[in-house]
Amino acid sequence: MQAGIVSYGAYVPRYRITPAEIGRVWGTDGEAVGQGLGVRRKSVPAPDEDTITISTEALRTALVRGGIDPQQIGAVYVGSESHPYAVKPTATVVAQAVGATPNMTAADFEFACKAGTAAIQACLGLVGAGMIRYGIAIGTDTSQGAPGDALEYSASAGGAAFVIGTEHVIARVERTLSYTTDTPDFWRREGQRYPSHGGRFTGEPAYFRHVTECARRLFEASGTSPKDYAHVVFHQPNGKFPQRVGRQLGFSEEQMRYGLVTPSIGNTYSGAALIGLANVLDHAGPGERVLLIGYGSGAGSDAFDLETTEELASFDRNHGLPVQHYLDHGVEIPYAVYAKFRGKIHMGGS
Amino acid sequence: MSVARFWRETPRRYNLAGSRCAVCGNVYFPPRAVCPSCPHHRQSIEKMLPFQLSGAGEVISYTIVHEAAEGFEMQVPYVLALVKTVEGPVLTGQVVDIEPAEVGIGLKVRATFRKLREEGKAGVIHYGYKFSPVVEEELGRRPAGPRASVPSPTGGHEQARA
Numbered sequence: 078m079q080a081g082i083v084s085y086g087a088y089v090p091r092y093r094i095t096p097a098e099i100g101r102v103w104g105t106d107g108e109a110v111g112q113g114l115g116v117r118r119k120s121v122p123a124p125d126e127d128t129i130t131i132s133t134e135a136l137r138t139a140l141v142r143g144g145i146d147p148q149q150i151g152a153v154y155v156g157s158e159s160h161p162y163a164v165k166p167t168a169t170v171v172a173q174a175v176g177a178t179p180n181m182t183a184a185d186f187e188f189a190c191k192a193g194t195a196a197i198q199a200c201l202g203l204v205g206a207g208m209i210r211y212g213i214a215i216g217t218d219t220s221q222g223a224p225g226d227a228l229e230y231s232a233s234a235g236g237a238a239f240v241i242g243t244e245h246v247i248a249r250v251e252r253t254l255s256y257t258t259d260t261p262d263f264w265r266r267e268g269q270r271y272p273s274h275g276g277r278f279t280g281e282p283a284y285f286r287h288v289t290e291c292a293r294r295l296f297e298a299s300g301t302s303p304k305d306y307a308h309v310v311f312h313q314p315n316g317k318f319p320q321r322v323g324r325q326l327g328f329s330e331e332q333m334r335y336g337l338v339t340p341s342i343g344n345t346y347s348g349a350a351l352i353g354l355a356n357v358l359d360h361a362g363p364g365e366r367v368l369l370i371g372y373g374s375g376a377g378s379d380a381f382d383l384e385t386t387e388e389l390a391s392f393d394r395n396h397g398l399p400v401q402h403y404l405d406h407g408v409e410i411p412y413a414v415y416a417k418f419r420g421k422i423h424m425g426g427s
Numbered sequence: 428m429s430v431a432r433f434w435r436e437t438p439r440r441y442n443l444a445g446s447r448c449a450v451c452g453n454v455y456f457p458p459r460a461v462c463p464s465c466p467h468h469r470q471s472i473e474k475m476l477p478f479q480l481s482g483a484g485e486v487i488s489y490t491i492v493h494e495a496a497e498g499f500e501m502q503v504p505y506v507l508a509l510v511k512t513v514e515g516p517v518l519t520g521q522v523v524d525i526e527p528a529e530v531g532i533g534l535k536v537r538a539t540f541r542k543l544r545e546e547g548k549a550g551v552i553h554y555g556y557k558f559s560p561v562v563e564e565e566l567g568r569r570p571a572g573p574r575a576s577v578p579s580p581t582g583g584h585e586q587a588r589a
Contacts, residue, residue, distance in 0.1 A: 091524045123502075123523060123524070123541075124501040124502055124542075125502065125523065125541040125542040125543070125557070126541065126542065127542055127552075129542075129552075129554060130539075130540050130541050130542060130554065133540040134539065134540060137540070161552055162552070170554060173437060173441055173442075174441040174442065174540055174554065176442055176479075398562065402562070417501060418501065
């Protein structure tokens with residue numbers, strides 16, 4: 078009985094804004110910024126959406142697709158850096174909203190953009206040890222960049238939920254390992270509304286080093302090389318970094334095709350690599366090997382060597398919407414509406 | 428609304444927890460302790476079983492709210508609809524993720540989980556059901572077409588990209 082992914086679901090809010098529109102407000106060539114980042118549009122949550130609602134939508138889809146009895150869920154872990162409460166776990170509301178409470182454990186995970194992959198690892202441990210039947214790992218964010226900051230062109234909203242278990246596994250986890258250091262490339266201090274970052278420092282010593290080192294260690298441990306994988310998914314803070322690291326490691330455009338979603342929806346932080354993985358599973362057939370490498374600032378990478386199983390052939394993907402729908406659709410809004418939706422307008426009062 | 432009062436209602440607001448009469452089969456939301464449809468009400472006592480609505484339904488009437496209730500100012504104009512669920516009960520709820528002008532009687536909707544209101548910046552956040560249109564890919568047909576000229580909550584500049 079090998080643990081793996083039993084079901085999955087993704088959700089991305091309806092609204093979109095373009096880099097050109099953001100640049101128009103700040104007096105910069107937003108289109109050029111977007112091209113530089115490899116981001117055509119980013120998703121924007123509605124005023125009544127947050128990490129809790131997005132996580133719930135994604136998980137409800139996953140439970141219906143997998144035919145999972147919510148009372149068989151033993152753990153709900155939500156990874157995010159935009160939990161609506163500083164104290165009061167997102168996971169409690171999400172678990173209640175899918176009918177999984179009360180005989181279960183729950184917690185919120187935080188590790189910049191890799192909190193969702195960290196949650197998958199925790200669930201793999203619990204189901205692998207036979208302590209629980211199903212574990213839920215979710216990665217969701219509704220992150221914001223400071224107005225006018227480079228991050229504002231990419232920080233978006235979305236999430237994906239994964240049911241981890243040992244029965245009817247659609248993608249076995251052959252191996253997972255991590256690479257973690259103390260690297261201050263991106264952070265947000267307690268009480269601060271927007272994050273800070275080290276500019277170019279977020280590149281070579283942070284994202285590229287951790288992703289490539291983690292990949293190299295996984296190849297070594299598994300005795301694999303890039304050619305063994307049908308699909309690869311990287312954390313994708315923009316459209317450019319994952320493509321560059323993919324080329325550096327020796328992956329082709331074809332292998333990266335489905336795993337790259339940021340150009341169409343922006344950087345969903347904890348959701349980014351996981352929505353990419355959901356898109357791969359939307360398109361993959363049985364017996365395909367998938368490499369997933371998350372990255373979280375601070376910094377660390379989690380790598381997963383996955384292989385889809387025969388169960389995927391009979392898996393019901395028809396409930397909920399495929400990731401492709403979210404990549405292709407959306408309602409573009411002007412910056413003023415975006416500012417209203419994201420609470421950037423000072424309304425007075427208390 | 429007090430924290431305790433909302434908390435007591437979470438099974439309904441989160442999961443559409445209603446009740447079903449084991450005698451006549453009628454479904455109720457919110458849940459009832461006695462069936463009002465059974466000719467002999469007493470027969471249904473202790474036979475009202477928990478029943479969760481699927482959230483699928485159809486708009487049977489609606490209104491477009493321009494003067495927001497407190498806490499809904501950011502969403503004006505928004506749609507409040509009567510939704511007849513496939514199980515029978517009619518629910519009142521907000522319809523989101525659609526331009527108000529595109530809402531019509533007969534629109535197929537499904538329950539979605541949204542933030543209902545916040546008790547100020549420091550208070551508790553209330554969550555619960557709203558409704559969103561069933562999209563083409565799920566339904567195999569388009570939602571009801573535009574009916575009237577109504578301002579959009581997004582300023583009317585947007586275009587759905589197919």
